[in-house]
Amino acid sequence: MFRFFNFCLLLLISSYGYACKFSNVEFATDFSGGRLAQCQQLSGNKFLLTFNPENTPINDSPWYSFKVTAKQPQTVSIVMEVNDGKHRYQPKVSRDGKHWQKQSFTLDNSKMLLSLSADSQPTWVSGQEVISNVDYYLWGKSLADANIVEQEVIGHSVQERPIYSLAARAGGNEWLVILGRQHPPEITGALAMFPFTETLLGASPLALKFRERFNILVVPDLNPDGVYHGNWRHNVNGVDLNRDWKHFKQPETAAVNDYLTALVAQKQKIAMAVDFHSTHKDIFYSMPHDYGVENPQLVNNWLEALQLAIVNEYPDFQVVQKPGNNPDRGVFKQYIADKFKVHAITYEMGDETDRVFIDKLAVKAANTLMTTMLATQEQN
Ligand SMILES: [Zn+2]
Missing domain, CATH: 3.40.630.10 (Zn peptidases)
Incomplete structure (x- = not known):
């Protein structure tokens, strides 16, 4: 039962713009430069996001960029994991996709952990500012x-x-x-x-x-x-x-x-x-x-x-x-x-x-x- 439950919450983003929709929180990449491979709900407000390179071998420069929205204002905890690489870029956040600020985070080996306030308006989370x-x-x-x-x-x-x-x-x-x-x-x-x-x-x-x-x-x-x-x-x-x-x-x-x-x-x-x-x-x-x-x-x-x-x-x-x-x-x-x-x-x-x-x-x-x-x- 537990296994089946986890399987259901593991969503694949296969193409541009596809969103990971959970009952309370949504992750989307419906913008130029958006990148996110997989999402998994670990607990109520905690999510594991996974990132993949375009192909391998590749210089270790994991890019990530996605939008978070929540039905009700809440804190969202995000664990970001990279396949085929180690994190390079410190997270930045934006409310309009144009103006950015640094987001605090911690690194636990290859995992990056951050928590942010989300609401019904999108919050962008990105390795760097987005220039399309x-x-x-x-x-x-x-x-x-x-x-x-x-x-x-x-x-x-x-x-x-x-x-x-x-x-x-x-x-x-x-x-x-x-x-x-x-x-x-x-x-x-x-x-x-x-x-x-x-x-x-x-x-x-x-x-x-x-x-x-x-x-x-x-x-x-x-x-x-x-x-x-x-x-x-x-x-x-x-x-x-x-x-x-x-x-x-x-x-x-x-x-x-x-x-x-x-x-x-x-x-x-x-x-x-x-x-x-x-x-x-x-x-x-x-x-x-x-x-x-x-x-x-x-x-x-x-x-x-x-x-x-x-x-x-x-x-x-x-x-x-x-x-x-x-x-x-x-x-x-x-x-x-x-x-x-x-x-x-x-x-x-x-x-x-x-x-x-x-x-x-x-x-x-x-x-x-x-x-x-x-x-x-x-x-x-
Ligand atoms: Zn270069």
């Missing part, structure tokens, strides 16, 4: 409507979602390329990408001078299927896009490669690229300065300038640069260096880095990058 494909589209559209960029579709994902680019065209032929969201849960990278790009596209004298010489191409959301499904890391073919920049077997990476290849065929020149990610700490992965790329000191000069720019406000923050060369891994940074013979960096923000700091650092990083690139010799 629509958010990227509307952001790009607002910049296009203000005549700052052209918003175009440069390709489609495996599931035919558009991959948008934003281009700000200059007088010269040099291009700064910005890439984001190869890895769907890496939200702090996205939280840096927005202010970084807005600073480059802003109306400061420095930004105006920069855009007289340099074109800017932004592909802010390279993995829209992964973003939609709340994937841990891969596209819907189960492939890590940041390992596909050698053979371009996936339509997402191929779209960017085709676009950049066509630019260069039109006598345009890639000057530098920045790819936004998140990891456990703040770090800038670069190519070695002696790798044989143009302007060998560009990244060293930039990051030194960034350190000087941030030190007054954040005296304890160290800009950490880690140069590396991985010729066979299919990483974007390496592809830019090998194909276009210029520097590229992987701009990584820590998963739990303070959000105000991410914003301030990104603005200073954009300003110091513009100054450093403007100091280079014009290439024709």
Whole structure:
């Protein structure tokens, strides 16, 4: 009897939007980025939620995102368990899906325990803030409507979602390329990408001078299927896009490669690229300065300038640069260096880095990058 009872309460969520409905409490994923595999009622107000990756093997980055509602206002205790991985993201909660705050929790080995007040209005619980494909589209559209960029579709994902680019065209032929969201849960990278790009596209004298010489191409959301499904890391073919920049077997990476290849065929020149990610700490992965790329000191000069720019406000923050060369891994940074013979960096923000700091650092990083690139010799 007990076994049968438990079996009845074990619900499977097999597709987008399906809800786990219990008599008093409901868990739903009916929004872009929602992810939850199974729910089980352990006792009246206590539930076990289970999360699965899109496929394995996979980098250990369990994404979770769901909404909780309760018929009557009550405290809901949630135990979150991950299959094929350990928790990485500390929970955040929101009442509107837009404004988020940290949620207290405890870890018991691989289980995360939290308890929250629920009522008939949804409470979102998520590994990080939710930034959807629509958010990227509307952001790009607002910049296009203000005549700052052209918003175009440069390709489609495996599931035919558009991959948008934003281009700000200059007088010269040099291009700064910005890439984001190869890895769907890496939200702090996205939280840096927005202010970084807005600073480059802003109306400061420095930004105006920069855009007289340099074109800017932004592909802010390279993995829209992964973003939609709340994937841990891969596209819907189960492939890590940041390992596909050698053979371009996936339509997402191929779209960017085709676009950049066509630019260069039109006598345009890639000057530098920045790819936004998140990891456990703040770090800038670069190519070695002696790798044989143009302007060998560009990244060293930039990051030194960034350190000087941030030190007054954040005296304890160290800009950490880690140069590396991985010729066979299919990483974007390496592809830019090998194909276009210029520097590229992987701009990584820590998963739990303070959000105000991410914003301030990104603005200073954009300003110091513009100054450093403007100091280079014009290439024709
Ligand atoms: Zn990443």
